[in-house]
Amino acid sequence: MHLTPEEWQALRLSLTVSLRAVAVSLPLAAAMALLLARGRFPGRTLLDAVVHLPLVVPPVVTGWLLLLVFGLRGPVGAPLAEWFGIRLAFTSEGAALATGVMTFPLIVRAIRLSLDGLDRGLEDAAATLGAGRLDRFLTVTLPLMAPGLLSGAVVAFAAGLGEFGAVITFASNIPGETQTLPLAIYSATQSPGGEAVAARLAAISFALAILGLLASDLLSRWLARRLGRG
Amino acid sequence: MLEVALRHRFPGPAGFLLDAAFTAPAPGVTVLFGASGSGKSSILAAVAGLLRPQEGRIALHGQPLTDTAARHFLPPEARRCAMVFQEGRLFPHRSVEGNLRYGLRRAPRGAEGPGFGEVVDLLGLAPLLARRPARLSGGEKQRVALGRALLARPSLLLLDEPLAALDTPRRAEVLPFLEALRDTARLPMLYVTHAMEEADRLADTLVLLQGGRVQAAGPLEALTARTDLPLLATRRDAGVVLTCEVTGMERGLARLAFPGGTLLAPLGDPLPGRHVRLRVRARDVAVARGAAPALSTDNTLPALLQSIEPAGERECFLRLGIGPSTLLARVTRDAVQRLALHPGEAVTALVNAVGGERG
Numbered sequence: 001m002h003l004t005p006e007e008w009q010a011l012r013l014s015l016t017v018s019l020r021a022v023a024v025s026l027p028l029a030a031a032m033a034l035l036l037a038r039g040r041f042p043g044r045t046l047l048d049a050v051v052h053l054p055l056v057v058p059p060v061v062t063g064w065l066l067l068l069v070f071g072l073r074g075p076v077g078a079p080l081a082e083w084f085g086i087r088l089a090f091t092s093e094g095a096a097l098a099t100g101v102m103t104f105p106l107i108v109r110a111i112r113l114s115l116d117g118l119d120r121g122l123e124d125a126a127a128t129l130g131a132g133r134l135d136r137f138l139t140v141t142l143p144l145m146a147p148g149l150l151s152g153a154v155v156a157f158a159a160g161l162g163e164f165g166a167v168i169t170f171a172s173n174i175p176g177e178t179q180t181l182p183l184a185i186y187s188a189t190q191s192p193g194g195e196a197v198a199a200r201l202a203a204i205s206f207a208l209a210i211l212g213l214l215a216s217d218l219l220s221r222w223l224a225r226r227l228g229r230g
Numbered sequence: 231m232l233e234v235a236l237r238h239r240f241p242g243p244a245g246f247l248l249d250a251a252f253t254a255p256a257p258g259v260t261v262l263f264g265a266s267g268s269g270k271s272s273i274l275a276a277v278a279g280l281l282r283p284q285e286g287r288i289a290l291h292g293q294p295l296t297d298t299a300a301r302h303f304l305p306p307e308a309r310r311c312a313m314v315f316q317e318g319r320l321f322p323h324r325s326v327e328g329n330l331r332y333g334l335r336r337a338p339r340g341a342e343g344p345g346f347g348e349v350v351d352l353l354g355l356a357p358l359l360a361r362r363p364a365r366l367s368g369g370e371k372q373r374v375a376l377g378r379a380l381l382a383r384p385s386l387l388l389l390d391e392p393l394a395a396l397d398t399p400r401r402a403e404v405l406p407f408l409e410a411l412r413d414t415a416r417l418p419m420l421y422v423t424h425a426m427e428e429a430d431r432l433a434d435t436l437v438l439l440q441g442g443r444v445q446a447a448g449p450l451e452a453l454t455a456r457t458d459l460p461l462l463a464t465r466r467d468a469g470v471v472l473t474c475e476v477t478g479m480e481r482g483l484a485r486l487a488f489p490g491g492t493l494l495a496p497l498g499d500p501l502p503g504r505h506v507r508l509r510v511r512a513r514d515v516a517v518a519r520g521a522a523p524a525l526s527t528d529n530t531l532p533a534l535l536q537s538i539e540p541a542g543e544r545e546c547f548l549r550l551g552i553g554p555s556t557l558l559a560r561v562t563r564d565a566v567q568r569l570a571l572h573p574g575e576a577v578t579a580l581v582n583a584v585g586g587e588r589g
Contacts, residue, residue, distance in 0.1 A: 119319070121315065121317070121319050122319055122321060122322075124278075124280050124306070124313075124319075125313065125315060125319040125321075126321075126332070127278075127279070127280070127305070127306035127307050128278050128279075128280070128306050128307075128309075128311060128312050128313040128379075128382075128388070129307075129312055129332055129333040129336055129378065129379070129382045130307050130310065130312075130333065130336035130337065130338075130382055131307055131332075131336055132305070132307045133307075135307075135336075136307075139332070140321060143323045144322070144323060226323060227322050227323045
C-alpha cells in the first residue's frame with residue numbers, strides 16, 4: 001500500500017504519542033492499582049471513581065478539563081511554561097498527555113485484576129523466608145503482577161492509537177505535531193476527494209487494532225505458561 | 231526455648247479472644263493441638279510476625295520478637311522463623327529449585343543449617359528440581375515447601391497444618407520426612423494440627439487449645455495420661471502414648487520395651503533399637519484380678535490400680551501403674567462394681583495391641 005509522507009507522519013505520530021502515553025502512565029497506573037487494591041484510607045472509593053472518570057465522561061470534556069488545568073493560563077500549565085518552558089497544550093507532548101489520561105483507567109483495571117488474583121499469602125511466605133518489603137515486592141508481587149502490567153500496556157497502547165476527542169480538544173489537529181491517525185482520518189473525510197486517504201488510514205488503524213489484540217493474547221498465554229498456570 | 235504470651239481480640243461480631251501462654255522447649259517439637267477455630271494458627275502467625283497481637287510477649291532463646299509493653303515488634307523477615315503453610319504457598323513463577331534457593335539466598339551469612347544437596351536428599355526432591363509448582367502433586371508441594379523453609383536456615387520452624395490439605399496416602403508419604411527431620415535436625419519446631427496421629431508421632435510437647443485458651447501444656451506422654459482433659463479424654467482413641475524401643479521380634483510381633491515392661495505389637499518389621507511411639511488406647515486395655523487365663527490379647531502386664539476416674543455416665547478410666555509408666559483402661563462402672571476394684575490393688579492389665587497406633 002502506498003502512503004504519502006503526510007500519511008506516514010500521522011502513523012508515526014500515532015505510534016509515538018501512544019507509546020509515550022503508555023510509558024508515562026504505566027508506572028503511575030501500577031502505583032494507583034496497588035493503592036486502590038491494598039490501601040485502606042478514607043476517600044478510597046472516591047479516588048477509584050475519579051480514576052475511572054475518563055471512561056465515562058465524554059472525551060471532549062476530558063480534553064477541555066486538561067486545557068483548563070494544563071493550558072498556558074491553567075494552574076499547572078502556567079508555572080510549567082514559566083519555570084521550565086514546557087508547553088503541553090497544542091503540542092505532541094500534550095497529545096501524549098491526553099492519550100495517557102484517557103487510557104489510564106484501562107491500565108489500572110488490568111493491573112487490579114491481576115492483583116486481585118494474587119495470593120497475598122505468597123508475600124507472607126516470602127517474609128518468613130527472610131525477604132524484606134522491597135525484596136518481596138520485586139521478587140514476588142511484581143512478577144505476579146506482570147500479566148496485568150503487560151496486558152494493560154498493550155490494550156492501552158492499542159486504544160491510545162485511536163484516541164480522538166481528548167486529543168483534538170487539548171492538542172488540536174496540527175499536521176506533523178498533533179495530527180494522529182484518527183485526526184488525519186477526520187481531516188481527510190472533511191476535505192473534498194479525501195475518501196481514498198481516509199480509507200487507507202482506516203485500514204491501517206484496523207490492522208493495528210487487530211495486531212494489538214493478537215499481541216495481547218499471545219503475551220498473556222506466554223505469561224500464563226511462565227507462571228505455571230498453563 | 232520459645233516463650234509465648236498473647237492477648238488478641240479479633241474484630242467482628244463474634245469478637246474471638248485469643249488469650250494464650252505457653253513455653254516450648256528447644257530443640258524439640260511442640261504441637262499446638264485443637265479444633266479449627268481454637269486460635270492455634272493465629273498463635274503461629276503471631277510467632278512468625280504476620281499477626282501483631284494487641285498485647286503480649288514472644289521471645290525465642292531469650293530474644294524478644296514481639297513485646298507490646300516495650301513497643302518492640304521485629305518484622306517477619308528479621309525473625310528467622312520460616313513457615314510451612316497448609317497450602318504450600320510455593321512461588322508459581324519459580325521452579326522447584328528457584329523456590330528452594332529463595333530462602334537459601336536470604337539466609338544470614340554464617341547461619342548453620344543443612345546444605346542444598348542435603349535437603350534435596352533428605353526430602354527426595356532431586357527429580358523435581360526443574361519443575362514448576364503447578365506440575366507437582368500435593369505431597370510433593372509440601373515437601374518442597376518444607377525444603378524451602380529448611381534452607382532459609384531458620385532458628386525456629388513453624389508448620390501450619392502442613393498435612394491437612396493432603397489425602398491419607400499423601401500424608402503417609404510426607405510424615406516420615408517430618409519424623410526424619412525431627413530426629414536429625416536440632417531445629418525447634420512449632421507444629422499446628424488438629425490430627426491426633428500427627429501429634430502422636432511428632433510431638434515432644436503438646437499444647438492443647440480450646441476457644442483461644444491453653445487448656446493444658448506439657449510432655450505428650452504426661453498429657454495423654456490425664457483424664458481431665460476433654461480434648462483428649464473424650465476421643466475414641468483416648469489413651470496413653472508410650473515411647474518404646476524396639477528390642478526384637480517375637481512370634482511375628484515387634485517387642486517394644488518401655489520403662490516398666492514390654493509390649494508386643496504388630497508393627498511390620500521395625501529396626502531393633504528404633505524408638506517408636508505407641509498409643510495404647512484405653513478401650514484396648516482391660517483388667518483382670520489375679521493371673522489371667524489364656525486370652526486372645528497379646529499382652530498381659532502386672533499393674534497397680536492407682537485410681538478410678540470418671541469417664542461419662544456409665545464408664546470410667548482405670549489408672550494403671552506399670553513400673554514408672556502409666557496406662558489407662560476404659561471400662562464400664564458395672565465392671566468396676568462386679569470386680570470390686572479398689573485403688574491400691576494389684577491387677578493384671580490385658581493390652582490388645584492390634585489397634586495401637588504406631589509412630
